[in-house]
Amino acid sequence: MKSKxxxxxxxxxxxxxxxxxxxxxxxxxxxxxxxxxAGRRAFNKGDLAKAKIAFAKVLLAKPDFDLxxxxxxxxxxxxxxxxxxxxxxxxxxxxxxxTVKLEAVSLxxxxxxxxxxxEKAGGGAIxxxxxxxxxxxxxxxxxxxxxxxxxxxxxxxAFAGDVRIAWHTKGLSVTANPTFPDKMELARATAVKAIQAxxxxxxxxxxxxxNISVPEALQWLQLxxxxxxxxxxxxxxxxxxxxxxxxxxxxxxxxxLRSVAIVADLEVSWHPWGAGLxxxxxxxVIAAPxxxx
Numbered sequence: 409m410k411s412k413x414x415x416x417x418x419x420x421x422x423x424x425x426x427x428x429x430x431x432x433x434x435x436x437x438x439x440x441x442x443x444x445x446a447g448r449r450a451f452n453k454g455d456l457a458k459a460k461i462a463f464a465k466v467l468l469a470k471p472d473f474d475l476x477x478x479x480x481x482x483x484x485x486x487x488x489x490x491x492x493x494x495x496x497x498x499x500x501x502x503x504x505x506x507t508v509k510l511e512a513v514s515l516x517x518x519x520x521x522x523x524x525x526x527e528k529a530g531g532g533a534i535x536x537x538x539x540x541x542x543x544x545x546x547x548x549x550x551x552x553x554x555x556x557x558x559x560x561x562x563x564x565x566a567f568a569g570d571v572r573i574a575w576h577t578k579g580l581s582v583t584a585n586p587t588f589p590d591k592m593e594l595a596r597a598t599a600v601k602a603i604q605a606x607x608x609x610x611x612x613x614x615x616x617x618x619n620i621s622v623p624e625a626l627q628w629l630q631l632x633x634x635x636x637x638x639x640x641x642x643x644x645x646x647x648x649x650x651x652x653x654x655x656x657x658x659x660x661x662x663x664x665l666r667s668v669a670i671v672a673d674l675e676v677s678w679h680p681w682g683a684g685l686x687x688x689x690x691x692x693v694i695a696a697p698x699x700x701x
Contacts, residue, residue: 440466444476456483496526496534497575503529503558508551515569516545519582522565526579529558534579540571541584548645550623552630556640560681567677567684568642599680607639607662607683615656615664622672625652626685629664639682641665647674647687 447462460483466476490498505525510518519536526534538545549568553561562580566573572583612632617625623643630641638661650672656664665683669676674685 438465440469444473447476447479451479451483456486459483494575494577495530495532496579499526499530499534500557500559500562500575505553505556505558505561507554508561510549510551512548512550514545515547515549515571518549518551518565518569519545522562522573523579525558525561535576536580536582537576537578538582539584540582544569544571544584551642553640556681560640560679563679564640564642564681564684567679568644570644570686596680600678603639603680603682604662604678606634607665608660610634610638610661612659612661612664613657615654615659617652617654617668619651619653622647622650622652622668622674622685625654625668625672629661629668633661633682639678641682642684644684644686647672647685 443462444466447459447466450456450462451459459479463476463479463483466473467480470476503526508521508525510521513521519538523534523536547569549565551564551568553564556564562573566582574581574583610633617628620628626641626643633639633641652668652671654667654671656667659667662683665676665685668674669685672685673688675688677684677686
């Protein structure tokens with residue numbers, strides 16, 4: 409089992425040499441210092457299964473070694489948290505969506521594809537529990553992914569359909585008006601920074617668009633993206649018709665996306681899976697205070 413969110417106290421501790429006289433004295437015995445260090449590295453990478461085996465070996469030889477006890481306690485805590493998660497979340501955190509192409513399909517069809525992908529990965533029934541306005545399922549979605557983590561695929565479908573998809577005991581719940589916390593959790597923020605950095609590092613030698621549509625421009629940029637490391641590019645409609653004319657040289661992929669967004673009067677948002685483009689949010693109109701006499 410892999411875990412991305414772990415308590416930090418043990419993870420921040422450096423190597424500790426506590427096995428003098430036990431490590432390397434007998435060529436037939438395993439070096440417990442190396443075993444402990446291997447467990448600590450595995451823990452910090454989120455590989456709890458490997459870390460658990462290593463610390464169990466250490467504690468078998470030295471049951472009173474407190475740092476190994478701390479690690480094992482945190483591993484048991486993480487295992488308990490994992491066991492309590494909905495089955496759908498476990499599937500999403502472990503599965504990969506190999507190939508899915510959605511071309512101007514309804515949100516209803518996109519959610520059905522998502523449900524089938526979850527069932528295929530998990531080997532059991534997945535239900536969709538929905539609370540949406542009547543016309544929401546008619547929204548049109550276009551999305552093409554390959555070898556994308558299931559959790560990122562679900563997030564991309566949610567963005568494209570302007571809905572919130574969350575874990576449910578029966579499968580997935582789909583609701584309107586997604587709300588996100590002001591501060592993203594550390595794992596999500598790290599993933600967003602990584603995908604932005606990848607888009608900034610990729611340089612397009614020549615970009616020349618002559619009066620093409622926004623979907624055509626984004627499709628061209630998607631072909632240039634270095635998948636799977638590079639961003640998935642998702643357009644959320646409806647957006648006003650716009651034509652794109654650009655001639656750029658030696659520009660990063662992220663700057664190219666920003667340029668297309670400016671020309672088409674769109675806004676770009678970044679997610680763990682890539683870049684989302686949508687119509688700009690309306691600026692709230694603040695009424696002037698009425699004059700008083």
